[in-house]
Amino acid sequence: MTGSLFVQSIGFGLVTASILALASVGFTLQFGVSNILNLAYGDLMTASAFAGYAVNQAGGSIPESLAAGAGFGALASVLLNRYVYRPFVRHGTKLFGMVVVTLAVGIILQNILLGAYGATFFSYSFSTGRQVHILGMVFDTSQLMIIGLSVVVMILVQLLLTRTRLGKAMRATAANPSLAQASGIATDQVTDLAWLISGRCAAWPGSCSCSTPAPFNRPRGMTSSWSLWQRRCSAGWATRPAPCSHPSCSAW
Numbered sequence: 001m002t003g004s005l006f007v008q009s010i011g012f013g014l015v016t017a018s019i020l021a022l023a024s025v026g027f028t029l030q031f032g033v034s035n036i037l038n039l040a041y042g043d044l045m046t047a048s049a050f051a052g053y054a055v056n057q058a059g060g061s062i063p064e065s066l067a068a069g070a071g072f073g074a075l076a077s078v079l080l081n082r083y084v085y086r087p088f089v090r091h092g093t094k095l096f097g098m099v100v101v102t103l104a105v106g107i108i109l110q111n112i113l114l115g116a117y118g119a120t121f122f123s124y125s126f127s128t129g130r131q132v133h134i135l136g137m138v139f140d141t142s143q144l145m146i147i148g149l150s151v152v153v154m155i156l157v158q159l160l161l162t163r164t165r166l167g168k169a170m171r172a173t174a175a176n177p178s179l180a181q182a183s184g185i186a187t188d189q190v191t192d193l194a195w196l197i198s199g200r201c202a203a204w205p206g207s208c209s210c211s212t213p214a215p216f217n218r219p220r221g222m223t224s225s226w227s228l229w230q231r232r233c234s235a236g237w238a239t240r241p242a243p244c245s246h247p248s249c250s251a252w
Contacts, residue, residue, distance in 0.1 A: 004136065007135070007136040007137055008136070008137060008138060010137060011134075011137030011138060011139060014137075014147060015139070015143045015146055015147060018146050018147045018149075018150035018151075019146060019150070019205045020205070021150055021154065022149070022150040022153055022154070022201060022204055022205040023041075023042075023045060023201065023202060023205040025153065025154055025157050025198075025201045026041070026197070026198035026199070026200070026201025026202045027041050027198070027201075027202075029157070029170075029194055029197060029198045029201070030077075030081075030194065030195060030198045032170075032174045033170050033173055033174050033190070033191055033194040033195075034081065034085075034089075034191050034194065034195070035095065036081070036085055036089070036098050036102070037095065037098065037099050037102065038085075038102045039099060039102040039103050039106055040080070040102045040103070040105040040106035040109060041202055042106070043105075043106040043109040043110055043113075044073060044076060044077060044080070044109065044199070044202050044203075045073070045202045045203070045205060046109075046110075046113065047072070047073075047076065047109055047112075047113060048069040048070070048072050048073035048076075048199075048202060048203035049069060049203075050113060050116075050117060050122075051068050051069050051071075051072035051073075051203075052065035052066060052068050052069030052072075052124070052203075053065070053122055053124060054068070055068040055069075056124045056125055057125070062124065062142070065124065066203075066204060069203040069204070070199075070200045070203040070204055071203075072203060073199040073200055073202045073203025073204075074196045074197075074199035074200045074203065075199070076199060077195045077196065077198060077199025077202065078192050078195050078196050078199060080105065080195075081191065081192070081195040082192060082195075084101070084105060085098065085101065085102070086188075086191075088101055132144060149204065150205075153201065153204065157197070157201075160197075166190070166193060169185050169190045170190055170193075170194055172185055173185060173187050173190050173191065173194075
């Protein structure tokens with residue numbers, strides 16, 4: 001491999017890593033707050049990409065497609081947790097049982113998309129913009145937007161978890177849901193908000209990955225879920241957000 005090709009491969013890796021990092025934020029937030037290993041997460045990413053694709057094909061721009069995908073992902077994520085996953089948890093379904101439930105949900109989503117769009121590939125209609133050369137790497141405008149969006153979202157989520165009242169409530173809920181509820185934290189509402197945020201984090205990489213010249217299709221979801229779980233484990237086995245030790249956490 002020549003030096004030039006190696007440098008360009010690094011640039012491609014940065015774009016791919018930005019998409020996966022953005023998705024991993026939402027995946028980790030879901031598992032950390034609710035203790036549900038949602039293997040349908042990748043399928044939700046794909047469904048959000050199709051929601052954005054529908055807007056794009058109707059004449060919408062890439063920002064409008066991203067907004068549509070984010071709205072769909074956030075709403076679908078909250079409804080999925082509230083009306084599908086939460087009843088199972090309340091009836092005593094353990095972690096492994098919930099894994100089976102999420103796999104079933106993923107298969108359902110895949111087949112819904114298969115029936116709606118068929119087994120083919122799709123691409124967004126958009127202009128990649130001008131090319132930018134940085135340290136021997138070549139990016140287009142859309143790729144720089146993906147990297148920038150990933151960095152901004154990760155910083156905002158970090159600030160949310162460490163500097164806000166809601167973030168403290170999420171960390172308290174992740175550490176001990178029963179104690180958090182006894183302390184006056186509305187854990188169900190906190191969990192809904194966590195899934196709302198994570199749904200947006202699922203939608204953006206789903207749409208962003210389709211805002212590159214590569215086509216996408218229905219089976220992408222399960223592959224994305226396993227990729228995210230592998231990256232989550234490499235960062236520490238199912239590590240949750242750090243417990244909140246601030247006095248305000250017990251005085252929510």
